[in-house]
Amino acid sequence: xxxxxxxxxxxxxxxxxxxxxxxxxxxxxxxxxxxxxxxxxxxxxxxxxxxxxxxxxxxxxxxxxxxxxxxxxxxxxxxxxxxxxxxxxxxxxxxxxxxxxxxxxxxxxxxxxxxxxxxxxxxxxxxxxxxxxxxxxxxxxxxxxxxxxxxxxxxxxxxxxxxxxxxxxxxxxxxxxxxxxxxxxxxxxxxxxxxxxxxxxxxxxxxxxxxxxxxxxxxxxxxxxxxxxxxxxxxxxxxxxxxxxxxxxxxxxxxxxxxxxxxxxxxxxxxxxxxxxxxxxxxxxxxxxxxxxxxxxxxxxxxxxxxxxxxxxxxxxxxxxxxxxxxxxxxxxxxxxxxxxxxxxxxxxxxxxxxxxxxxxxxxxxxxxxxxxxxxxxxxxxxxxxxxxxxxxxxxxxxxxxxxxxxxxxxx
Amino acid sequence: xxxxxxxxxxxxxxxxxxxxxxxxxxxxxxxxxxxxxxxxxxxxxxxxxxxxxxxxxxxxxxxxxxxxxxxxxxxxxxxxxxxxxxxxxxxxxxxxxxxxxxxxxxxxxxxxxxxxxxxxxxxxxxxxxxxxxxxxxxxxxxxxxxxxxxxxxxxxxxxxxxxxxxxxxxxxxxxxxxxxxxxxxxxxxxxxxxxxxxxxxxxxxxxxxxxxxxxxxxxxxxxxxxxxxxxxxxxxxxxxxxxxxxxxxxxxxxxxxxxxxxxxxxxxxxxxxxxxxxxxxxxxxxxxxxxxxxxxxxxxxxxxxxxxxxxxxxxxxxxxxxxxxxxxxxxxxxxxxxxxxxxxxxxxxxxxxxxxxxxxxxxxxxxxxxxxxxxxxxxxxxxxxxxxxxxxxxxxxxxxxxxxxxxxxxxxxxxxxxxxxxxxxxxxxxxxxxxxxxxxxxxxxxxxxxxxxxxxxxxxxxx
Numbered sequence: 001x002x003x004x005x006x007x008x009x010x011x012x013x014x015x016x017x018x019x020x021x022x023x024x025x026x027x028x029x030x031x032x033x034x035x036x037x038x039x040x041x042x043x044x045x046x047x048x049x050x051x052x053x054x055x056x057x058x059x060x061x062x063x064x065x066x067x068x069x070x071x072x073x074x075x076x077x078x079x080x081x082x083x084x085x086x087x088x089x090x091x092x093x094x095x096x097x098x099x100x101x102x103x104x105x106x107x108x109x110x111x112x113x114x115x116x117x118x119x120x121x122x123x124x125x126x127x128x129x130x131x132x133x134x135x136x137x138x139x140x141x142x143x144x145x146x147x148x149x150x151x152x153x154x155x156x157x158x159x160x161x162x163x164x165x166x167x168x169x170x171x172x173x174x175x176x177x178x179x180x181x182x183x184x185x186x187x188x189x190x191x192x193x194x195x196x197x198x199x200x201x202x203x204x205x206x207x208x209x210x211x212x213x214x215x216x217x218x219x220x221x222x223x224x225x226x227x228x229x230x231x232x233x234x235x236x237x238x239x240x241x242x243x244x245x246x247x248x249x250x251x252x253x254x255x256x257x258x259x260x261x262x263x264x265x266x267x268x269x270x271x272x273x274x275x276x277x278x279x280x281x282x283x284x285x286x287x288x289x290x291x292x293x294x295x296x297x298x299x300x301x302x303x304x305x306x307x308x309x310x311x312x313x314x315x316x317x318x319x320x321x322x323x324x325x326x327x328x329x330x331x332x333x334x335x336x337x338x339x340x341x342x343x344x345x346x347x348x349x350x351x352x353x354x355x356x357x358x359x360x361x362x363x364x365x366x367x368x369x370x371x372x373x374x375x376x377x378x379x380x381x382x383x384x385x386x387x388x389x390x391x392x393x394x395x396x397x398x399x400x401x402x403x404x405x406x407x408x409x410x411x412x
Numbered sequence: 413x414x415x416x417x418x419x420x421x422x423x424x425x426x427x428x429x430x431x432x433x434x435x436x437x438x439x440x441x442x443x444x445x446x447x448x449x450x451x452x453x454x455x456x457x458x459x460x461x462x463x464x465x466x467x468x469x470x471x472x473x474x475x476x477x478x479x480x481x482x483x484x485x486x487x488x489x490x491x492x493x494x495x496x497x498x499x500x501x502x503x504x505x506x507x508x509x510x511x512x513x514x515x516x517x518x519x520x521x522x523x524x525x526x527x528x529x530x531x532x533x534x535x536x537x538x539x540x541x542x543x544x545x546x547x548x549x550x551x552x553x554x555x556x557x558x559x560x561x562x563x564x565x566x567x568x569x570x571x572x573x574x575x576x577x578x579x580x581x582x583x584x585x586x587x588x589x590x591x592x593x594x595x596x597x598x599x600x601x602x603x604x605x606x607x608x609x610x611x612x613x614x615x616x617x618x619x620x621x622x623x624x625x626x627x628x629x630x631x632x633x634x635x636x637x638x639x640x641x642x643x644x645x646x647x648x649x650x651x652x653x654x655x656x657x658x659x660x661x662x663x664x665x666x667x668x669x670x671x672x673x674x675x676x677x678x679x680x681x682x683x684x685x686x687x688x689x690x691x692x693x694x695x696x697x698x699x700x701x702x703x704x705x706x707x708x709x710x711x712x713x714x715x716x717x718x719x720x721x722x723x724x725x726x727x728x729x730x731x732x733x734x735x736x737x738x739x740x741x742x743x744x745x746x747x748x749x750x751x752x753x754x755x756x757x758x759x760x761x762x763x764x765x766x767x768x769x770x771x772x773x774x775x776x777x778x779x780x781x782x783x784x785x786x787x788x789x790x791x792x793x794x795x796x797x798x799x800x801x802x803x804x805x806x807x808x809x810x811x812x813x814x815x816x817x818x819x820x821x822x823x824x825x826x827x828x829x830x831x832x833x834x835x836x837x838x839x840x841x842x843x844x845x846x847x848x849x850x851x852x853x854x855x856x857x858x859x860x861x862x863x864x865x866x867x868x869x870x871x872x873x874x875x
Contacts, residue, residue, distance in 0.1 A: 024587065024594060028521035031587040031594065035619060037498065037530045061518065063601065063617045071615060073598035079602065080585065080619045083526035090530040093446065109519060112470070112550045118487040123488060124496035144518040147553065147731075148614040200486070204436045210486075212479040215472070225552030230472060234444050234486040321592065369677040406637045 008344060008382050009354030009396065011101075011297065012047050012369060014040075014362075015058035016078045019301050019328070021066065022321035023361035024078050030363075031078060037090050040082075043366065044091045047098055050370025051384050053395045054099025056132050056244070056356060059084035061105050062141045067176035068158055071140055076323075085117050085131075092125035099392030101130035101244055106184040107177070108136070108145050115191035121234035126389030130242030130261075133185060135177050161249075174251040175359055183222040185243055185259040190218035192240050193403045194230035209222075216405040238393045239401045246299065248329060250279065257283030261398060262295040266330040270350040273298060275353035293398055297354040298347055299330040300340075303361075304368030308335045318361070330358060345382060418764055420808045421680055421815030421857065423507065424456035424463045427823045429473075431716075432686060432790065433484050433755070434706045434821050441824050443484045446496060451824035453497045456504055460845050462856040463505030463536055463627075464497065465649075465817055470514055471547040473751040476724055480752070482712050482821075491523050498531035505853030507536035507629060512569040513543065513549045517610060520561050521576035522568075532850035533622030536573045538629035538649055541566040546750045556699035563636050568609035570644055570812050574625060578865040579603040582620035624862035627853050632665060644670035645679055648858055649817060653683040653791040659812040666811075680814040680857055685822060686792035695793045700794045703821055704785045713781040716788060719755040720762060720769070722748050722833050730781045734773050739766050764822035800830075801837035808843065 013019075017029045024031040033039040040057075047055050063079050065072040084102035092100060100121060104114050114131065122129035139152035157170055166174075199214035218229035246264040247253050256263030257280050265280075267273035277296050284290050305311040311334040319325045326332065333340055342353055357373075359365035377383035389395050422495035427433040427444060435443070442448050453464045469489055473480040490508035497506055506527065510520060526850035528535035543557040556566055557750060584600040586593050632641030632648045641648050642665055652658040666676050688703055690696030708716070713730035722740040740746075747757035758765060773783045793800040807813050820826025838844035 022592075025592060027589075029589070031589075032585065035529045037532070041499075060617070061522075063615045071599075075595040075598045076592045079581075079595055079596055080617055082529055082618060083491075083523050086491060086495040086523060086526045086530055089492035090499050092452070092496050093499040110514065110517070110551050113515075117492045120489040120492040121496070123444060124493065126446075136670070140614050144612055145516050146610060146613045150728075195486070202435060207436075207709045208481045209435055209484055210481050211477070215485075217480055226549075227552070228549035232469060232472060233489060234485055394777065405671040406757045 008348050008377060009053045009295065009382055010050075010369075010374070010377075010383065011054045011056060011099075011354065012052055012358040012366065013056045013058065013299070013356050014043055015358070016064075016081070017255070018361040018365060019358045020315075020318045020322065020360040021077050022318040025386075026318075026361050026364065028363055029361065034078070035080070035082060040087045041091055041094055043362065044095055044100070046100060046363075046366060047368055048095050049376045051387060052098060053354065054101050054128075054130060054242075054392055056086050056101045057084035057103060059103040059105070060134075060141070061108055061136060061144055062138065066400045069138060069155055070155065080373050083112075085121070085410070089117075089124055092121055092128070095125070095128075095313070097128070097387040097390065097393060097395075098167050099128045099130055099242065100125055101132055101242065103132045103134050105136045105141075106133045106181050107218055108141065108277075111184050111187035111225070112191065112231075115188045116231055116233040118184055118188070118241050119186050119192060119231065119233045119236035120127070122241050124236055127237035127393070128246060129236065129238070130392055131188070132244045132246065133181055133260075134246070135181055137177060139170060171251075174249075178251050180224045181245070181362050182255055183220075183224060185222050185255075186222075187218065187225075187227050188243065189240060190404070191227070191229055191231040193237060193405050194218050195235040196403050197235055200234065209260075235403070238372060238391050239403065242392050242396065244396075253280050254283050254287075256296075257294060257411045258287035260294060261329060261396065262297055264297050264299045264356050266299050267347070267352075268331045270347050273347045273352050274350040293396070295353045296351070297356045298352045299356045299358060300343075301328050301330050301332045301358045301360055302332040302340060302365055302369065303332070304337055304340060304365050304372060306336060308339065311335050315360070326360075328358075332360075337368060337376045340373055341376045341380065341382070344377070345380070348382075417843050418808050418814070419858070420804060420838055421682060421843070422459070422461045422844075423463045423465050423505075423682060423815070423817040424426075424452060424459075424461050424827055425467065425684065425819035426452050427819050427821060427826060428470055428487055429484050430467075431483055431712065431756060431788070432707055432819065432821055433823065435445060435484050435823075436706055437822055439825060440822050442688060444486050444488060445684065446493070449488070449493055449497055450500050452827055453504060453830050455500050455825075455827045457501050459835045460848060461504055462815075463507045463845040463853055464501075464532075465507045465538070466494065468511060468540070469751065470511060470542070470621075471550055471751045473749070475689070475749045475752070476726075479496045480715070482709070482715060482750075489762070491527060494535070495527055495530050498527070498534065503534070503848045503851065503856075505534045505536050505627065506531055507538055507627070509538040509540055512539060512541050512566050513557055514553075514684055517569055517572040517576060517605075518612060518616070521573040521616065522618045525621045528621035528623050528626055529618070535621070535623065536627035536629055536647070536853055539566060539645075540631065544744070544751070550668070560842060563640055565609050567605050567640060567644075570606075570628070572605045572610050575603055575605055576601075576616045577620070577625035579616040580618070580620040581864045582624075583864070585619060593846055605861055620864065623852050623854050624864070627857065627859070632677040633806060638665050638668060642674070642679065646854075646857065648679065648681045650681055650683040650813070653685040653816075655773070655807065655812055658683055658807070659810065662812055677858060682687070682815050683813050683816045683817065683818045686790060686819050687800055688792065688794045688821075688832075689795060689797055689800060689833060693799050696795045700792075704789065707821070708781060708785045708788065710781060712737060713784045714783045717780060719749045719752070720758040722758075722762060724748070728780065731779045734766070734770050734780050734783060738763050740810060772831050783845075785812075797833035797837055801834050801841070804834070805838065805841055805843050
């Protein structure tokens with residue numbers, strides 16, 4: 001049996017009834033249940049039966065759209081969604097080991113609110129909360145808030161990104177957007193530390209409920225916002241809930257390296273995986289975080305069946321129903337759970353520590369992950385056979401973090 | 413009497429960050445562990461309460477430039493703790509206080525719509541409007557709002573959120589697998605709103621929730637606030653728990669409803685209160701005295717005095733007479749207590765109030781602490797279960813309220829004896845439900861279901 005640190009880590013990305021746009025039309029799909037709590041509880045409980053490290057839950061402050069820049073007015077796709085943070089909170093008391101990582105859009109929301117929301121999920125789940133920070137640069141999202149003139153991404157910018165052309169203007173735009181995201185994460189983290197773990201003293205003799213010297217103003221002042229602190233919510237059970245982000249290029253990799261615990265990346269082969277990991281490690285060194293664990297997870301869309309032919313045929317059938325071949329930022333895998341296990345172990349050898357699988361169709365591909373892929377990996381000694389920890393940090397091999405504000409008090 | 417008995421409506425306030433929650437008792441548990449919230453919500457549900465209620469404070473209170481440390485400190489995020497409670501309760505409403513200054517309509521509307529979905533129709537919003545730059549320091553947009561714009565902001569916010577909730581009728585999702593038509597309209601949730609406060613447009617992304625929108629609570633104290641509540645609230649979370657003033661408030665607000673085309677049953681008035689139970693009335697009175705001593709310690713006495721005198725009184729003897737000098741009058745920036753709504757009530761007439769207190773202390777020969785215990789007391793129910801049930805019923809039958817939002821003074825088990833001993837007596841009187849009749853909070857409150865808004869103007873796609 002391998003040491004647990006050698007084991008592969010596995011997350012699943014929940015989004016509607018699956019990532020393929022025609023997934024909702026599958027006979028076993030339950031699109032009408034998408035807005036019920038029961039649906040989400042069942043998905044996460046199934047992932048937990050598969051001993052997965054965590055689920056992420058997609059979200060956005062706008063309606064889904066196939067067009068990357070504006071609403072598409074399509075009536076043949078799943079549209080509408082519930083707030084992912086609240087889904088995670090709703091699921092927390094009825095699960096026991098799996099991590100819960102909702103997506104949050106950081107350029108329109110308040111870091112003070114999100115910090116205490118994730119802390120509260122951490123309390124409700126006794127230490128299983130995380131968050132995926134996401135930028136939304138669209139003009140339609142800006143118009144939902146009407147408060148900020150974030151320069152939206154233009155169509156030519158988007159075309160340049162797709163073509164790998166980074167003009168100086170685009171570079172600056174990306175840097176600004178991701179610098180703001182980094183500031184946002186910094187505020188989340190400072191607020192989580194703004195109460196020391198032993199700040200609550202309940203000292204009846206002096207009448208003091210807290211030792212206020214162990215509460216800290218975070219005094220964050222940045223280019224986009226300032227936040228005073230402390231949080232109104234005491235330090236959550238994990239100390240620091242998990243912060244994650246998805247990235248496809250150097251600037252987002254810098255955010256992953258300097259701010260997160262888990263980065264999601266989209267290599268299409270083992271060579272690319274190794275190159276991305278090495279780029280992130282270099283950025284970690286540049287950010288003076290070389291000695292901290294930053295997991296790099298590969299994102300893969302999965303069509304899993306008992307034979308490769310069946311998986312390919314299913315994808316083809318779904319593509320026909322959708323009226324277009326499905327494209328993704330991530331590799332689209334079609335094959336058997338055993339073939340996927342081969343690929344995951346190959347990419348793990350290239351430096352990835354885990355994977356975030358995006359099931360193409362739910363329930364089919366989620367069940368293939370928990371009932372097909374997981375047993376296959378277990379047979380190979382590559383995946384846990386029981387949960388070895390009760391917190392998400394524990395599952396990810398991260399220690400209970402020191403509080404950045406505690407040193408002065410300890411020295412006093 | 414031939415008129416049917418009015419039914420009593422009860423809600424449970426979580427005993428949190430305030431000067432009435434006693435944390436020094438051995439029975440006092442965590443103010444932040446989820447189990448405490450679960451306990452209170454499940455106890456209230458066992459007692460068939462209409463809803464569980466959470467207050468809010470978005471900056472830790474300060475006094476004299478330091479974080480206030482004598483009361484419970486620390487609370488959860490409102491939306492997420494309510495969503496988590498939806499998983500461990502089945503019927504009870506889940507009401508959260510959410511500030512309209514430090515939130516934006518699109519985000520707040522989707523949070524409440526999501527909470528309503530995730531609780532199967534049990535969400536409620538207590539709309540408050542803060543205005544202080546002190547709290548605003550925790551938020552990217554700051555927070556200062558001039559006094560005269562507070563209701564304008566709250567009204568515009570509620571109006572805008574309502575438009576977002578009504579932007580989906582509830583019949584848009586077809587999910588017809590055979591035809592491939594998921595939506596009945598290509599532009600669900602379309603909205604556009606422009607006024608002095610908000611200028612937003614686009615598409616809301618949460619389909620119409622089970623209740624249509626959350627139940628709306630407001631405080632409705634000032635004349636403007638009462639009018640606002642009469643026009644748009646479902647429940648008033650009232651501060652009037654003394655019988656005469658409660659009855660006057662009740663009559664005044666109910667009489668305002670007709671001009672908005674609303675009936676007297678369309679708005680419930682629930683004063684906030686507490687209770688102390690004993691086997692006998694005498695025992696309860698003795699216990700209540702002990703609770704007051706725990707709530708107003710010598711150190712707390714000094715803090716209360718500072719809130720009125722508006723200056724440092726750390727050297728004052730709490731067991732001696734009141735300060736002989738007059739309070740310091742200052743503008744908002746010079747206040748010694750910050751982020752403390754309770755302390756603001758002293759600001760109106762400091763010198764007049766100090767003179768009143770001194771006169772009372774002199775007439776009744778009270779020390780500073782004894783005086784503070786008296787003048788900061790809330791009207792709560794004190795007595796045997798039979799006495800408390802009788803008083804609650806009288807209040808409701810005589811139109812001083814429709815019920816109460818009850819806060820125990822100990823977390824998390826303080827509510828248990830009320831549910832075990834008082835609720836059965838109310839049920840025996842025929843004034844309190846023995847089972848929930850409906851599933852949504854609107855059902856529990858006796859509010860009629862909301863009709864879906866008028867048909868979309870957008871083109872429907874033929875199947």
